[in-house]
Amino acid sequence: MVTVRDVARSAGVSISTVSRALSAPEKVAPETRDRVAAVAAQLGYQPNRAAAGLRAGRTGALGLLVPDLANPYFAAVAKGVAQRAREHGLGVFVVDSQEDEALEGEVLRGLAHQTDGVILASPRALEADRVAAGTKPLVVVNQDGPLSVVTDAAAGVTLALAHLAGLGHRRVAYVGGPATSWSDGQRRHALAAVAAESGVEVVPLGAHPPTVEGGASAAAEVVGSGATAVITFNDVVAVGLVRAVREQGLRVPEDLSVVGFDDTFLAPLVTPALTSVGADLREVGRRATDLLVARLAGELETTASLSLPTTLVVRESTGEAARASL
Amino acid sequence: MVTVRDVARSAGVSISTVSRALSAPEKVAPETRDRVAAVAAQLGYQPNRAAAGLRAGRTGALGLLVPDLANPYFAAVAKGVAQRAREHGLGVFVVDSQEDEALEGEVLRGLAHQTDGVILASPRALEADRVAAGTKPLVVVNQDGPLSVVTDAAAGVTLALAHLAGLGHRRVAYVGGPATSWSDGQRRHALAAVAAESGVEVVPLGAHPPTVEGGASAAAEVVGSGATAVITFNDVVAVGLVRAVREQGLRVPEDLSVVGFDDTFLAPLVTPALTSVGADLREVGRRATDLLVARLAGELETTASLSLPTTLVVRESTGEAARASL
């Protein structure tokens, strides 16, 4: 492995100069800088990040904690983070906590010690552990925190309700996600607040797992609620719900309009294609990264919150309310 | 930040002893070890990986290069890697090359210098760059290499063809993926080899992008081929194809049977649910990680290949061949 010493020897300068030439070019004479750069390139020198980090006190990497990498939602966020981090010249340590809350705290502490800062994309509220992350900056996604990036749930549900109201729906059910989900809470809250002014009655239903099975298990409840339209916690739940109500002989959207959430790539692929409230999750990842980087550079107060807009993508799963109720 | 010195002072031993107590417990007296462990725990000591890596010559992290984290295929592999790496006490540096081949080489070199080894999940053949990764062990997924984990494409297409033959299909098209894809080549090869003995005529079609649009663009070619069944490069292509042929008034599976590949979580969710040739991609990630770890521990020859079984999951998109041809 070629080190800074090799470059120095080969360029006929000291290691200090090599270091400066590469990381603080303005502090070195132009011709020296060029010579060093040329030699470094020729030798294929790659600075040892560990060593640099050790001395400089920063690791050049940031941590990303997600509950499930295989979930398209988090995958999209992760992609945004990975992408932007690379642009900033930072590495990304990704940890999949496998939805395990206990693991999450432990992993968070571990991550904090080998990164410059952490992005926490877990939907679970982890007040205690977040504090335990210690002195390292922590950016949370779709959750409350000193540094946070959230998607505008209120705007999202407002759009969805307006859309449904425009189609003549007067009674809309909401199939919620896990009770521990911050986003679920935000949506329920927003739904209650917005319902009145959009002239729609909202029927909040119980918590269901954010899976196909969760959606299926909510079918009976939805049908029994007398709603002509339903908003679900996410697209996967919507798919499960659609499938289950179809098996009961109901048609979507003729008998029941369904609005998904997150507008994952799943939404346009299923039949009927899902109308879904979405946000650019990749952008969420990018902005979270930017926020963290800015904080690391000291360009930021210790607290900053960013709300990203949501959109409603209308597809085939929503239509006119044909009947007063089911 | 609490260092090994703090623990040493607090436990009344030297830093060497602390280091040994934590990383080579058998070399230290039981009571000393316990005292050190207790103090370390109490102080919340977390070893600085960068420093440890610097001295020991290993970073305690491995690199994972994927072309697209948001692609369920790679997301599943990544999850397996992340999961198993954590079990081994290793970190994972994830880089998303964004399908950019040029970037891939550069990134690979960069990764090699800040990890102990790299898992390359790119479908593109990168002979030159893989060599450039240098001395660090490299495990490739679904590609040729000294260290590799592949899914058994031959077994997969055999299963698919047998299934289709059993349904009476005599002419089966294959909608291929990118020409640079190693997996695509393997499948074409296997299809040609297996066709004869299964009594099915295989019509290999051109290369298409591995996207919904790619599937749609293949529709005309498929219909024109006179095949009653088609095997696609992956599930997403299958979805696009199904959609496009339906718009031409054909029914799936009545008029055309469709077999996807990879059996991603998409397959059961679309309508009709896709019959798909699958492999446990998470397991692929896990085994790749194990392979790399074994190699790092020196328990392995410099070359080792692992082939994981594939299965055929029969769903709704395949059925009896009703007509001799379209």
Added chain:
DNA sequence: GACTATGCTGCAAACGTTCTCAGTCTGCGG
């Protein structure tokens, strides 16, 4: 009782950087 294993511990040198500090050299004003 001396000598040698044996088990445990501490000292100090690395690992490859960054960064402070103290030079050295040039050019310029006095």
Added chain:
DNA sequence: CCGCAGACTGAGAACGTTTGCAGCATAGTC
């Protein structure tokens, strides 16, 4: 011609850990 500012460079100490080597008991062997 001297002094001094300014631009650049080099020596060397740190960063936190691992690890070879040596020291030192203790116990075992003759």
